[in-house]
Amino acid sequence: MKILLILLSLLFVFAIKVQAQVPEIPNPNLPDIAMVQMTPQGPVIFYNPNICRQAGPALCSFYRKHEYGHVSLGHGYSRAMPQQKEAEADCWAAAHATEAELAAALAWFDRGGGADWHHGSGPQRAARVRACAGTAGPGRGAKDVRCVATCRSERSTCELEGRDGRAQCRRDCDSAACRADCNREATQALNDCRKEYQQCTADCD
Numbered sequence: 001m002k003i004l005l006i007l008l009s010l011l012f013v014f015a016i017k018v019q020a021q022v023p024e025i026p027n028p029n030l031p032d033i034a035m036v037q038m039t040p041q042g043p044v045i046f047y048n049p050n051i052c053r054q055a056g057p058a059l060c061s062f063y064r065k066h067e068y069g070h071v072s073l074g075h076g077y078s079r080a081m082p083q084q085k086e087a088e089a090d091c092w093a094a095a096h097a098t099e100a101e102l103a104a105a106l107a108w109f110d111r112g113g114g115a116d117w118h119h120g121s122g123p124q125r126a127a128r129v130r131a132c133a134g135t136a137g138p139g140r141g142a143k144d145v146r147c148v149a150t151c152r153s154e155r156s157t158c159e160l161e162g163r164d165g166r167a168q169c170r171r172d173c174d175s176a177a178c179r180a181d182c183n184r185e186a187t188q189a190l191n192d193c194r195k196e197y198q199q200c201t202a203d204c205d
């Protein structure tokens with residue numbers, strides 16, 4: 001786990017270096033996970049480190065990419081057509097996202113996260129991300145990345161159901177034997193999620 005975290009933070013540092021022209025500033029008082037502000041010196045991306053910690057590095061990074069989308073697409077100072085701009089920024093982020101970022105964003109949007117009037121509903125954002133995923137990655141099979149990301153989001157929905165099953169065992173059973181049986185079924189369901197995921201990714205290309 002530690003090594004994974006170190007690798008993730010290295011990737012993170014690398015990503016910042018690549019896009020070093022835009023400063024990224026943590027602000028624990030920001031009322032949102034990330035936002036971009038156009039200043040006379042150029043764009044600045046702010047992010048809330050506390051919300052990012054809760055959301056996880058991949059989702060936080062997807063949100064920062066969304067802000068880079070606004071910058072790269074030249075959305076600038078004008079507040080005209082906010083819904084179209086948010087859709088374009090989501091698409092840009094999806095096109096430039098890593099698999100981990102896509103999976104995190106899809107899992108979040110599929111659960112209805114990230115919804116508001118400007119950005120649309122969670123499922124709308126998920127559909128947009130799926131349509132745009134991988135379309136800008138040089139040397140990365142666009143179809144493949146999108147396919148794998150869909151498999152992952154299906155797996156996470158499946159796993160959530162498996163975990164709900166366990167919670168139901170605790171609620172509904174009044175004997176240890178019942179709980180053991182019920183938990184066994186829930187564990188089987190979780191294993192099936194993983195098998196389905198493997199099959200799903202194997203079928204991707």
Ligand SMILES: [Zn+2]
Nearest residue numbers: 066070086089
């Ligand atoms: Zn935006």
